Amino acid sequence: MRRKAQVLPEPVGARSGRAGDGPLLRVLIAGDSSAAGVGVATQDHALSGQIVARLARDFTVEWRLEATTGHTTRVTLGCLQQAQKPVDVAVTALGVNDVTRGRTRAQFVAHQRALLAHLTGPLQARCVVVSGVPQMARFPALPQPLAWVLGQQAARLDTGLHALTREFPQAHHLSHDLPDDPSLAATDGYHPGARLYDLWAGQIVQVIRDQLRARS
Known part of the structure; x- marks a missing residue:
């Protein structure tokens, strides 16, 4: 699969900026290739662009994107530890x-716990939206039985992630409850397309x- 997979680049465009008008809202978007777009x-x-555009209707959004193709939770945490600028919201x-690097549920949860502790501690995020682990069994590019195997492991990690977020009052686990429609995927059958990002x-x-409304 790695040898045959279509490799798509990260999109061009700004990875930080300021947009909108209203109360200041500092937003961090962090993660892997899906966060990178x-x-x-x-x-x-x-x-990032879709999030900022929506929030800018009501806020002055000061935002930055810290995401790179191939990043795991542990690598992402290491990158964020080098930049200690506080935020209000983290995604x-x-x-x-x-999943693809064989992390166990225990390892994944430990890395995510350290990440959430950093986001809500040194970075002072008062709202963290934790996107659930994608349902890899649905990825059009993955053949069977590989799709089933990776899908099962993704589900195990996501169950652990969901339970972990209950330890952090600022965190909310967002399940990937999105349409099971292959046409919403990018041309590589592995990443979201524009409509799915929307x-x-x-x-x-x-x-x-x-x-934010509940905490105001």
Whole structure:
């Protein structure tokens, strides 16, 4: 699969900026290739661009994207520990690379616990949207029985992640409750396409609004 897979680049565009008008909201988006927006051509159509565009309707959004193809939870934590700038909201998208690199549920949960502790501690995030581990059994690019095997492991890791978020009052686990429609995937059959990023971003922003409203 690795030898035959179509390799898509990360989209072009800004990875930090300021947008909108209203109360200041500092937003961090961190994770792997899905957080980086692989599957679309520009960051405007990727997860970060879709989130910022929605939030900018009501806030002055000061945002940054810390995401790279291939990053696991542990690697992402290491990158974030080098930049200690506080945020109000953090969004994470991780798990696929932890699955493909054979992380056990215990290892994954330990790395995620350290990540959440860093986001809610030194980075001071008062709202963290933790995207669930994608349902890899649905990835069009994966043949059977590989799709089933990876899907089972992804589900195990996500169960552990869901339970972990209950330890952090600032965190909300967002299940990947998105349409099972292969046409929503990018051309590689592995990453989201523009429409799927749009749907995902809409769910994330709804959680952010709900969490901020509850804490106001």
